[in-house]
Amino acid sequence: EAQVTQNPRYLITVTGKKLTVTCSQNMNHEYMSWYRQDPGLGLRQIYYSMNVEVTDKGDVPEGYKVSRKEKRNFPLILESPSPNQTSLYFCASSFGGLLYHEQYFGPGTRLTVT
Amino acid sequence: AQTVTQSQPEMSVQEAETVTLSCTYDTSESDYYLFWYKQPPSRQMILVIRQEAYKQQNATENRFSVNFQKAAKSFSLKISDSQLGDAAMYFCAYRSAIGDFGNEKLTFGTGTRLTIIP
Numbered sequence: 001e002a003q004v005t006q007n008p009r010y011l012i013t014v015t016g017k018k019l020t021v022t023c024s025q026n027m028n029h030e031y032m033s034w035y036r037q038d039p040g041l042g043l044r045q046i047y048y049s050m051n052v053e054v055t056d057k058g059d060v061p062e063g064y065k066v067s068r069k070e071k072r073n074f075p076l077i078l079e080s081p082s083p084n085q086t087s088l089y090f091c092a093s094s095f096g097g098l099l100y101h102e103q104y105f106g107p108g109t110r111l112t113v114t
Numbered sequence: 115a116q117t118v119t120q121s122q123p124e125m126s127v128q129e130a131e132t133v134t135l136s137c138t139y140d141t142s143e144s145d146y147y148l149f150w151y152k153q154p155p156s157r158q159m160i161l162v163i164r165q166e167a168y169k170q171q172n173a174t175e176n177r178f179s180v181n182f183q184k185a186a187k188s189f190s191l192k193i194s195d196s197q198l199g200d201a202a203m204y205f206c207a208y209r210s211a212i213g214d215f216g217n218e219k220l221t222f223g224t225g226t227r228l229t230i231i232p
Contacts, residue, residue, distance in 0.1 A: 031218060042120075042205060042224040043159075050218060058219055090159065097218055105159040 002027045004106035006091050012112045013081055021076045021109050023091030031094040032074040033058070033103070034066065036087040043090070049074055050097075081113045116141045118208050120223035127196045128231050134181075135191045135226045137206030145211035148189045150180070153225070154202040162204070165189065167211070193228075201230045 004025045013019055023032065033048035035058075045058025049068040063085055065077040074093075078085060091106040117140045127133035139148070150162040165173045165182050172180050177197075181190045193200055206223040 033218070033220075035222075040224060042118075043207075043222040045220050045222075048218050056219070059221060092159070102161040103159065107156075107158070 002104070004091055004093050004104050006089075006106040006109045008109060009107065010110050012114065014114055015082055016080050019078050019081060019111075021078075021089060021091075021111070023074045023076065023106060024072050025074075025093040025104070026072065027093065027095070027104065028071065029093035029095050029104070030071070031096060031103075032068065033092045033094075034064070034074070034076045035090045035092065036060065036085075037090060037108075038087050046076070046089075081111075083113050085111065086113050087111060116143070116146075116208050116210070116221050118206050118221050118223040120204075120206055120226050122226045123224070124227045124229070126229040126231055127193075129196055129198060131196055132192060132194045133196055133228065135193075135204050135206075135228065137189045137191070137223055139187050139189065139206070139208050141187070141208065141210075143210055143212065147209040147211060148180075148182070149207040149209070149220075150178070150189075150191045151205045151207060151222075152200075152202045153205065154199075159205075163191065196230050198230050198232065201228060203227050 007022045034046040035043045037043050044060045047066040049055045089109045092103040094103045119138045146167045148165045152160045152162050163175045177194045179192045203225045205225045208221045
């Protein structure tokens with residue numbers, strides 16, 4: 001089954017404790033992206049990647065890191081999480097650019113930083 | 115920087131009726147792309163419709179159509195013959211056309227929650 005998977009689905013952590021949210025897709029998609037969704041703010045793009053070793057900033061990259069060492073994986077790293085990073089996070093992938101290709105979203109990861 | 119505004123946090127419509135969701139945006143660019151995404155309770159995001167700014171003709175996809183007013187920077191979504199399965203959060207999104215390949219930054223609005231009344 002074609003899908004985007006994220007792990008963990010739920011995470012509660014403390015300020016400053018490094019964490020990684022994994023994202024994996026099995027569709028051989030070139031494009032992957034991370035978003036955060038907050039009430040009243042909608043979805044905001046954090047980082048995206050057009051291919052292996054190619055990443056770029058979205059609208060809210062501060063406090064986050066990403067890497068794209070393999071085509072299928074695009075982990076989101078929070079080196080020193082803070083409470084303002086409490087949010088619902090979505091990973092997405094697409095065969096190519098968003099102009100012509102639909103994004104497939106993962107199920108979301110709800111992160112709470114205390 | 116571009117901004118996307120959805121001024122209706124919530125909307126409701128009777129089943130089988132028509133509803134229009136509003137979206138306005140601000141940009142200094144002349145060429146860009148606009149999208150409507152649907153997020154049902156399952157939280158998966160689904161692309162509903164896409165509009166290229168250089169096209170004057172409004173995009174349509176079955177019961178979904180847009181009213182694109184470039185001068186007014188308005189991009190509303192019309193859902194005809196509303197069905198219970200249309201209940202979801204709807205997001206409007208903007209993508210610049212600068213750098214067709216590689217510039218994949220999407221800017222979303224805050225969303226409109228649509229309720230369908232049986």
